[in-house]
Amino acid sequence: MENFMFKNFISKILSHQKVAVFSHLRPDGDCLGSQVALSLWLQKNGIEVTAFNEDDVPGNMNWLETFFPISKPSKDKLQDFDAFIVVDGNALHRFGETAESLKNLGKPIFMVDHHPDPDDIFEEFVSVVSASSTCELIYQLYAEHNADQIDEHAAKAMYLGLVTDTGSFQFDSVKPATMHVAADLLKRGEFTPNEITERIYASRPLRQLKLLSMALDTIELHANGLFSTICITQEMFEATGCTNEDTEGFVQYPLSVEGVKACVLFREDGDRIKLSLRSQSDKIDVNKWARSFNGGGHQKAAGAWHEGPLKKAVKDVISAGREQL
Amino acid sequence: MENFMFKNFISKILSHQKVAVFSHLRPDGDCLGSQVALSLWLQKNGIEVTAFNEDDVPGNMNWLETFFPISKPSKDKLQDFDAFIVVDGNALHRFGETAESLKNLGKPIFMVDHHPDPDDIFEEFVSVVSASSTCELIYQLYAEHNADQIDEHAAKAMYLGLVTDTGSFQFDSVKPATMHVAADLLKRGEFTPNEITERIYASRPLRQLKLLSMALDTIELHANGLFSTICITQEMFEATGCTNEDTEGFVQYPLSVEGVKACVLFREDGDRIKLSLRSQSDKIDVNKWARSFNGGGHQKAAGAWHEGPLKKAVKDVISAGREQL
Numbered sequence: 001m002e003n004f005m006f007k008n009f010i011s012k013i014l015s016h017q018k019v020a021v022f023s024h025l026r027p028d029g030d031c032l033g034s035q036v037a038l039s040l041w042l043q044k045n046g047i048e049v050t051a052f053n054e055d056d057v058p059g060n061m062n063w064l065e066t067f068f069p070i071s072k073p074s075k076d077k078l079q080d081f082d083a084f085i086v087v088d089g090n091a092l093h094r095f096g097e098t099a100e101s102l103k104n105l106g107k108p109i110f111m112v113d114h115h116p117d118p119d120d121i122f123e124e125f126v127s128v129v130s131a132s133s134t135c136e137l138i139y140q141l142y143a144e145h146n147a148d149q150i151d152e153h154a155a156k157a158m159y160l161g162l163v164t165d166t167g168s169f170q171f172d173s174v175k176p177a178t179m180h181v182a183a184d185l186l187k188r189g190e191f192t193p194n195e196i197t198e199r200i201y202a203s204r205p206l207r208q209l210k211l212l213s214m215a216l217d218t219i220e221l222h223a224n225g226l227f228s229t230i231c232i233t234q235e236m237f238e239a240t241g242c243t244n245e246d247t248e249g250f251v252q253y254p255l256s257v258e259g260v261k262a263c264v265l266f267r268e269d270g271d272r273i274k275l276s277l278r279s280q281s282d283k284i285d286v287n288k289w290a291r292s293f294n295g296g297g298h299q300k301a302a303g304a305w306h307e308g309p310l311k312k313a314v315k316d317v318i319s320a321g322r323e324q325l
Numbered sequence: 326m327e328n329f330m331f332k333n334f335i336s337k338i339l340s341h342q343k344v345a346v347f348s349h350l351r352p353d354g355d356c357l358g359s360q361v362a363l364s365l366w367l368q369k370n371g372i373e374v375t376a377f378n379e380d381d382v383p384g385n386m387n388w389l390e391t392f393f394p395i396s397k398p399s400k401d402k403l404q405d406f407d408a409f410i411v412v413d414g415n416a417l418h419r420f421g422e423t424a425e426s427l428k429n430l431g432k433p434i435f436m437v438d439h440h441p442d443p444d445d446i447f448e449e450f451v452s453v454v455s456a457s458s459t460c461e462l463i464y465q466l467y468a469e470h471n472a473d474q475i476d477e478h479a480a481k482a483m484y485l486g487l488v489t490d491t492g493s494f495q496f497d498s499v500k501p502a503t504m505h506v507a508a509d510l511l512k513r514g515e516f517t518p519n520e521i522t523e524r525i526y527a528s529r530p531l532r533q534l535k536l537l538s539m540a541l542d543t544i545e546l547h548a549n550g551l552f553s554t555i556c557i558t559q560e561m562f563e564a565t566g567c568t569n570e571d572t573e574g575f576v577q578y579p580l581s582v583e584g585v586k587a588c589v590l591f592r593e594d595g596d597r598i599k600l601s602l603r604s605q606s607d608k609i610d611v612n613k614w615a616r617s618f619n620g621g622g623h624q625k626a627a628g629a630w631h632e633g634p635l636k637k638a639v640k641d642v643i644s645a646g647r648e649q650l
Contacts, residue, residue, distance in 0.1 A: 163495075167493075167522075168492075168493040168494060168495055169493060169494045169507075169518055170493055170518050170519060170522040170526070171517075171518065171519055172517040172518070172519040172520075173517075174511070174517060174518045174519075175511065175517070176508040176509070176511045176512040177508075178508075179504045179505070179507045179508035179511065180504070180505065180508050182494075182504045183501040183502075183503075183504035183505050183508070184501070186499070186500065186501045186504065187501040192496075192497040192498075192499060192500070193491075193494055193495050193496065193497070193499045194495060194496055194497040194499075194605070195497075197492075197495040198605060201495070201581055202577075202580060202581040202583075202585075202605065203581070203583040203584075204581055204582060204583060205582070205583055206544065206546065206582050206583075209541050209544055209578055209581075209582065210541070210542070210544075212538075212541055213537075213538050213539075213541035213542045214538075216534050216535070216537055216538035216541070217535070217538045219531065219534055219535075221531065252527075253534060255527060256526060256527040256528070256529055256534075257528075257529065257530070257531050257534065258528040258529060258530055258531075259528075280519070280523060280527065
């Protein structure tokens with residue numbers, strides 16, 4: 001990673017008085033952690049900050065809001081801000097309808113992210129696809145400016161993003177530098193990892209494990225065991241009292257079957273089917289695969305939609321996936 | 326952790342010519358990783374080494390045996406060795422019947438471990454209860470002697486122990502130092518974590534997920550939700566074709582339910598019930614709890630046995646656990 005990659009970002013953003021930070025729709029640990037840590041940094045450096053998200057913060061991460069409040073944006077208030085920052089996404093539509101209207105305001109928009117192919121609309125941005133997480137980038141921002149500004153809250157917020165975007169330090173995006181960042185956050189924040197992981201992983205409602213029990217029973221192998229699928233139906237949601245949020249992490253299970261190179265999770269969502277695709281092979285690009293179904297993401301993790309019904313979705317998606325082999 | 330805690334250990338062990346290293350029964354990633362990394366270290370430093378375990382290496386870790394072979398010990402061969410080392414356990418009975426006979430040979434026995442209350446029979450030992458894993462201690466051994474002796478195989482073996490004994494860096498035993506060790510192993514071994522984690526977590530047979538599906542359905546809460554239980558029956562093993570080995574990691578699921586402070590996994594094993602107890606509260610000591618059932622371990626992780634049948638075991642164990650509240 002380059003040194004001083006935040007140089008222009010820091011000098012430009014600190015020239016503003018009032019800044020709003022957006023995290024993306026259906027927020028996860030990395031976008032929320034980045035948003036909160038960046039908001040705390042701006043605040044510490046004399047900027048008046050507001051953090052916005054159009055969606056609710058998931059229940060297992062709502063402790064972040066005690067570090068920095070996250071509120072719903074409204075279009076009529078956007079004029080109050082001098083500048084905007086979007087984190088963990090690089091196209092405004094990922095941040096919702098209100099964020100999309102930012103492009104008409106004529107005010108500078110900044111961006112920090114680790115997804116490929118950023119939009120060409122930003123005043124200044126830091127985009128590092130090889131970073132484990134956007135939070136690892138926000139750590140670099142702190143480190144370049146003044147690492148001693150990392151307090152307990154900022155450290156825990158950034159650690160959240162590191163953990164959630166790396167499957168608890170298991171992905172190939174984890175480099176020695178990522179581990180050193182984790183070490184420094186634990187040290188500066190004076191906490192142990194379980195304080196974060198128990199909140200996000202070990203505080204799930206019992207219903208979620210009952211849903212997982214049902215979903216695991218649907219796992220099937222395809223294409224000589226190279227692909228696997230898992231399905232979550234409305235019926236399962238009703239039987240367990242679960243919602244979409246409860247399926248977080250389920251996609252790792254079909255991917256964990258021996259010999260499987262890529263998997264797809266199918267989730268009935270209203271009258272459509274939500275697809276979550278994962279690859280653990282450099283030869284299978286689920287970003288491309290997802291594009292056949294109006295989706296996209298990373299090479300190893302992507303999302304898309306299918307009109308349904310479920311059986312047809314599985315058939316169509318596996319059939320499209322065979323082109324990757 | 327103390328500096329140079331291996332000073333005496335290193336000078337004494339390197340005075341021998343032929344050394345056998347034992348890892349404990351029902352081997353896990355930490356004892357095997359320690360054993361292989363330590364055997365490689367001894368070999369690099371001119372010692373003739375043999376690695377012994379009475380039990381088989383689990384299938385998802387058998388790649389370690391390509392780094393260093395692990396064979397079954399036999400009593401008649403023990404006379405050939407000048408000295409013995411046991412890793413990741415501190416009482417000979419943990420290493421099996423052959424290892425227990427070591428005490429009658431009159432030869433020095435060394436030990437490296439992170440469990441409490443070591444036996445008083447060792448020539449020289451390193452026992453650090455606060456260490457995340459025995460592998461973190463073996464890393465210290467390398468670091469004190471010559472860190473450049475950490476090659477790819479030693480690095481991967483030690484990383485395995487770090488990952489498996491910390492639930493992938495999630496436990497409170499993980500300190501900044503642990504993360505720095507992980508970073509250094511990734512760097513020296515020139516690998517990314519997925520090379521290890523995909524082998525151990527993401528290469529399970531489909532049958533194991535079907536067993537998990539059944540087991541999750543048995544999760545129940547007790548003592549106002551402070552305790553949870555999960556059960557694995559012989560019937561489930563037969564229906565899925567699974568064996569005991571396939572239940573690795575299952576105990577984390579009941580522990581992950583919100584509000585749960587401690588959990589017990591019950592597994593039908595022959596005509597008895599194997600108990601695995603876990604705590605995530607400083608106030609609940611499962612080591613003590615397990616002792617009521619002829620078992621033991623750590624404050625946060627312990628094992629024991631019950632005569633059965635299953636229903637009675639659940640009733641008795643939960644009843645004994647209430648004394649902890």
